[in-house]
Amino acid sequence: MDNIQSIYFIGIGGIGMSNLARYFASKGLRVAGYDRTETPLTKELVKEGAAIHYMDDVNLIPDYCKDKETTLIVYTPAVPKENEEVQFFEKNGFVIEKRAQVLGKITQQGKALCCAGTHGKTTTSSMLAHILKQSHLDTSAFLGGVLKNYGTNLMLSDKSEYIVVEADEYDRSFHWLHPYMALITSVDPDHLDIYGTEEEYLKSFEHFTSLIQPGGALVLKHNAKLSPKLNKDVRLFTYSQDKGDFHAKNIRIDNGEIYFDFVTPKETIDNIQLGVPIKINIENGVGAMALAWLNGATADELRHGMATFQGAKRRFDFLLKTDKLVMIDDYAHHPEELSASISSVKELYPDKKVTGVFQPHLYTRTRDFADDFARSLSLLDELILLDIYPAREKPIEGVTSKIIYDKVTCPKIMCNKEELLPLLEGKNDIEVLLTIGAGDIDQLLEPIREILEQNL
Numbered sequence: 001m002d003n004i005q006s007i008y009f010i011g012i013g014g015i016g017m018s019n020l021a022r023y024f025a026s027k028g029l030r031v032a033g034y035d036r037t038e039t040p041l042t043k044e045l046v047k048e049g050a051a052i053h054y055m056d057d058v059n060l061i062p063d064y065c066k067d068k069e070t071t072l073i074v075y076t077p078a079v080p081k082e083n084e085e086v087q088f089f090e091k092n093g094f095v096i097e098k099r100a101q102v103l104g105k106i107t108q109q110g111k112a113l114c115c116a117g118t119h120g121k122t123t124t125s126s127m128l129a130h131i132l133k134q135s136h137l138d139t140s141a142f143l144g145g146v147l148k149n150y151g152t153n154l155m156l157s158d159k160s161e162y163i164v165v166e167a168d169e170y171d172r173s174f175h176w177l178h179p180y181m182a183l184i185t186s187v188d189p190d191h192l193d194i195y196g197t198e199e200e201y202l203k204s205f206e207h208f209t210s211l212i213q214p215g216g217a218l219v220l221k222h223n224a225k226l227s228p229k230l231n232k233d234v235r236l237f238t239y240s241q242d243k244g245d246f247h248a249k250n251i252r253i254d255n256g257e258i259y260f261d262f263v264t265p266k267e268t269i270d271n272i273q274l275g276v277p278i279k280i281n282i283e284n285g286v287g288a289m290a291l292a293w294l295n296g297a298t299a300d301e302l303r304h305g306m307a308t309f310q311g312a313k314r315r316f317d318f319l320l321k322t323d324k325l326v327m328i329d330d331y332a333h334h335p336e337e338l339s340a341s342i343s344s345v346k347e348l349y350p351d352k353k354v355t356g357v358f359q360p361h362l363y364t365r366t367r368d369f370a371d372d373f374a375r376s377l378s379l380l381d382e383l384i385l386l387d388i389y390p391a392r393e394k395p396i397e398g399v400t401s402k403i404i405y406d407k408v409t410c411p412k413i414m415c416n417k418e419e420l421l422p423l424l425e426g427k428n429d430i431e432v433l434l435t436i437g438a439g440d441i442d443q444l445l446e447p448i449r450e451i452l453e454q455n456l
Contacts, residue, residue, distance in 0.1 A: 003069060003070055004029065004070060004071065004072045005029060005030060005064070005070040005071070006029060006030040006031075006032065006062075006064050006065050006067075006070060006071045006072075007020075007021070007024045007029055007030070007031050007032075007071070007072050007074060008032050008033055008061065008065040008071055008072070008073050008074070008089075009021055009031070009032070009033030009034075009074050009075075010033065010034055010073065010074070010075040010076070010079050010083065010085055010086055010089075011033075011034070011035055011075060011076035011078055011079045012032075012033025012034065012035050012042065012045065012050065012052055013033075013035035013036075013037070013038075013039050013041055013042040013045075013052075014035075014076050014078065014099075015041070015144050015145065015146075015153055016076070016099055016103075016142070016144060016166075016168065017033075017074070017076055017099055018041050018042075018045055018153060019142045019143065019152075019153045019154040020074060020099060020102060020103065020142070021033065021045055021050055022045070022048065022152070022153075022154040023106070023142070023154055023156070025048060025049055025050065026154075026156055030051075030062075030064055030065075031045075031049065031050045031051075032050060032051040032052065032061070032062050032064075032065050033050065033051075033052055034052070034053055034054070034055075034056065034060070034061075034085055035052065035054060036054065037054060037440075038052075038054055039443070041146070056083055056084050056085055057084070057085075058084055058085055058088045061085065061088075068092060068093055068094045068095070071094060071095075072094075072095055072097065072102075073089045073094045073095065073096040073097070074096075074097055074098075074099055074102055075096060075097075075098060075099070076098070076099050077098065077170070077171040077173075077392075078391060078392040079392070080392065098171075098173070098176070099173070100168070100171075100173035100174070100175075100176040100177075101176050103142060103165065103176065103177065104176030104177050104178060106142070106163065107163055107165060107177050107178045107179070108178045109163070110140070110160075110161040110162060110163045110180075111161050111162050111163065111180035111181075111295075112163045112164075112165055112177060112178055112179050112180050112181075113128060113139075113162060113163070113164050113165070113179070113180060113181050113182075113183075113291050113295070114165045114166075114167040114174065114177050114179040114181070114182045114183070115128065115164070115165070115166055115167060115182070115183045115185065115287070115288075115291075116167035116168075116169060116174055116182060116183070116184050116185070116205065116208060117183075117184050117185030117186040117187065117221070118169070118185070118186045118187060118188045118189075118190050118334060118336070119185065119186055119188070119332075119334055119336060119337040119340070120185035120186060120280075120283070120284050120287075121144065121166050121167065121168075121185055122143065122144040122145045122166055122312055122315055122331070123145075123281065123284045123311070123312060123315050123316075124183060124185055124284045124287045124288050125141070125143055125144070125164055125165070125166040125288075126143055126145055126147050126309075126311070126312045126315075127281075127284060127285060127288035127289075127305075127306070127309055128164050128183075128287075128288040128291050128292055129141035129143060129147070129155055129164040130147065130149055130305055130308070130309045131288060131289065131292045131297060131301065131302060131305030131306065131309075132160070132162055132164065132292055132295075132297065132305075133150075133155060133157075133305075134301065134304055134305045134308065135292070135297045135298070135301035135305065136298075136301070137160060137162060137292075137295060137296060137297060138157045138159055138160035138162070139155060139157055139160050139162040139163065139164050140155055140156050140157045140160065140162070140163045140164070141154065141155040141163065141164035141165070142154060142163070142164070142165050142166065143155075143164070143166055143312070144166040144168070145312030145313060145314060145315055145331075146312060146313045147310070147311075147312050147313075148310035148311055148312065148313060149308070149309065149310045162295065165177060165179075167179070167182070167208070169190075169201075169204060169205065169208075170194065171194055172194070172204055174208050175204070175207060175208060175211070177208075177211060178211065178213065179208075179211055179212045179213065179216065180212070180213050180215075180216045181212065181216045181217045181218070181219070181291055181294065181295070182208065182209065182211075182212050182216075182217075182218050182219070183218075183219040183220075183239075183287050183288075183290070183291055184205060184208075184209075184218070184219075184220050184221060184224060184226065185221055185284075185287060186221055186224065186336070187201070187202055187205050187221075187224050187225055187226050188334065188336045189201045189202075190334055190365070192364065192365075192368045193362070193364035193365075193368075193393075202225065202226060205226055206226060206227060206228060206229050207229070209226075209228035209229050209230055210229040210230070210231065212230060212231060212234045213231070213234075214231050214232060214233040214234060215233055215234075216234050216235075217234060217235040217236070217237060217294055218230060218234060218235070218236050218237070219237045219238075219239055219246065219287060219290045219291055219294070220236065220237070220238055220239070221238070221239065221240060221287075222238040222239060222240035222243045222244035222247075223240070223243075237265070237290065237294075239283075239286050239287050239290050240283060240286070241282050241283040241286065245264070245265050245290075246262070246263065246264055246265075246286050246287070246289070246290040246293075247263050247286060248260040248261065248262060248263070248272075248282050248283075248285075248286055249261050249263055249268075250270075251282060253277075257273060257274070257277050258273070258274040258277040258278075258279070258281075258282065259271060259272065259273050259274075260272055260274075260282060262285075262286065262289055262302065264290070264293055267299075269289075269299045269302055269303070271303065272285065272289070272302065272303060272306050272307075273303070273306060273307040274306060274307075274309075275306060275307055275308055275309035275310055275311070276309060276310070276311040276316060278316050278344045278348065279344050279347055280316075280340050280341075280344050281316075285306055289302050289306065292305070314329055314330065314331040314442060315330065315331055316328060316330050316341065316344070317329045317330070319445060319449050320449055320452055320453065322456065324431075324456060325430065325431065325432075325433075325452055325455070325456055326349065326352070326431070326432045326433070327432075327433045327435070327448070327449055327452055328345060328432070328433070328434050328435070329434075329435045329436075329442070329445055330434065330435070330436050331436075331437075331438055332436045332437070332438075333360075333361040333365070333436075333437055333438035333439075334365075334369070335369050335372035335373050335375070335376045336372075336376075338358070338373065338376035338377060338379075338436060339375075339376040339379065341434070341436060342354065342356065342376065342377075342379040342380055342434065343379065345432060345434050346379070349431075349432050352431040352432045353381045353382065353429065353430075353431045353432065354380055354381045354382075354431075354432045354434060355380065355381065355382040355383075355384065355430050355431075355432065355433050355434070356377065356380040356382070356383050356384065356433075356434045356435075356436060357384045357386065357420065357433065357434070357435045357436070357441070357448075358377060358383065358384070358385055358386065358436045358437055359386040359387075359388075359389050359417070359436075359437030359439045359440075359441040360373070360385075360386070360387075360388045360389065360401055360404065360437065360439075361388070361389050361391060361437055361438040361439050362388070362389070362390070362391055362392075362393055363388055363390060363393050363394075363395060363396040363399045364393060364396070366388055366399055366400075366401070366403065366404065367396060367399045367403070370403045370404050370407065371407060373404045374404050374405075374406075374407035374408045374409075375407075377404065377408050377410070378408050378409040378410050379410075380410050380434075381410060381411070382410060382411045382412070382413075383408055383410055383411070383412040383413070384412075384413045384414075384415065384420065384423065385401050385404065385405050385408070385412060385413070385414045385415075386401065386415065386416065386417055386420065386437075386441070387400070387401055387416050387417060388400065388401055389437065389438070389439025389440060389441075391439065401414060402414065417440075417441075417444070420444060420448075421444070421447055421448070421451060424448060424451050424452070425451055427455075428455055430452065430455070433448070433452065435448065
């Protein structure tokens with residue numbers, strides 16, 4: 001990196017790419033990049049000094065990024081190989097690295113605390129980062145969500161050796177990391193377009209556990225179907241909501257708030273209050289506090305960090321909360337996540353009708369888990385099902401939202417994205433609306449909220 005003066009990001013608007021862009025900008029390097037669409041996140045990056053364009057056009061690349069001696073190219077595997085800019089940099093001999101490779105190098109510079117798992121990793125790593133930031137330990141953090149407490153997905157510290165990282169298993173990205181300690185929240189099979197089988201998916205997590213440095217630790221979800229491959233002198237702990245070396249007990253739900261006592265291998269810390277009071281966050285909180293406690297966070301620091309955590313955007317995010325009407329947005333895009341999300345909402349509002357708007361993400365995921373999606377979505381009182389968001393994929397013959405729709409047993413409506421707002425304008429029976437999915441449904445959240453407020 002000694003000669004590098006400019007960093008060019010292909011796919012700069014991705015949540016993981018954008019925190020790297022912010023990191024390098026903070027180091028005084030020139031940051032530029034391409035993405036397919038303008039989003040609130042890319043607008044923020046432009047305000048922070050990044051030069052961004054939205055057409056795959058080599059002529060739009062800033063001249064200072066066309067010197068291969070002083071420019072590093074960072075790309076995400078989500079960008080197709082036929083991208084013209086990728087081909088230009090490859091043909092001209094630039095150093096091109098995956099986002100995960102670059103993040104891996106950064107994790108070598110301190111004590112990396114890496115949170116991995118099929119689901120729960122964004123919330124858990126965000127909680128951990130917030131707890132440490134509010135404690136005497138402090139931290140830097142590269143997160144997969146924008147934290148409401150800080151308005152960003154990047155935290156920097158010039159005094160702490162800790163680096164909290166959300167460890168992504170897609171494309172085996174987390175194999176580039178150098179964890180000092182790691183936490184694994186779940187290993188339900190996903191990304192079968194990459195891994196092919198559940199066995200290969202689990203092997204990938206097992207390899208990740210072999211990367212934990214001697215003297216470190218693995219905090220593993222109790223009963224996870226995984227045989228970790230740990231180096232000598234790496235400690236193994238288990239956790240869950242109610243079992244394991246770390247767990248919760250004496251859970252109290254009182255007037256919309258959740259409290260519990262946090263059990264560790266050596267002490268029980270009473271009266272933990274959840275800043276985002278939903279039941280799935282009890283287990284996420286136990287995992288986050290386990291890593292913080294293992295690194296020396298005090299009981300008072302754990303209590304304060306958990307109580308003041310406001311959550312990450314798009315992770316069980318309350319956008320409207322009145323006696324008559326509630327709107328919640330969640331990034332859930334795997335059947336198990338959907339079940340957890342919907343069940344949590346129904347537990348919070350047992351006497352209200354819960355309507356879900358779901359946008360499936362990826363053709364392959366829809367194909368591989370259609371039955372499971374239908375089973376999870378049938379927990380709703382009513383489903384509005386949108387078209388599949390393709391992301392990096394091309395259509396697969398016979399794979400549409402209908403293969404889920406036909407198997408859903410609750411009352412249901414199928415529509416495309418353009419039809420959604422008019423449909424909601426005509427509905428006056430919404431009590432709790434849950435928007436779910438990992439695609440571009442987030443771009444409709446503001447207009448949906450406006451429609452609901454007009455119906456109040």
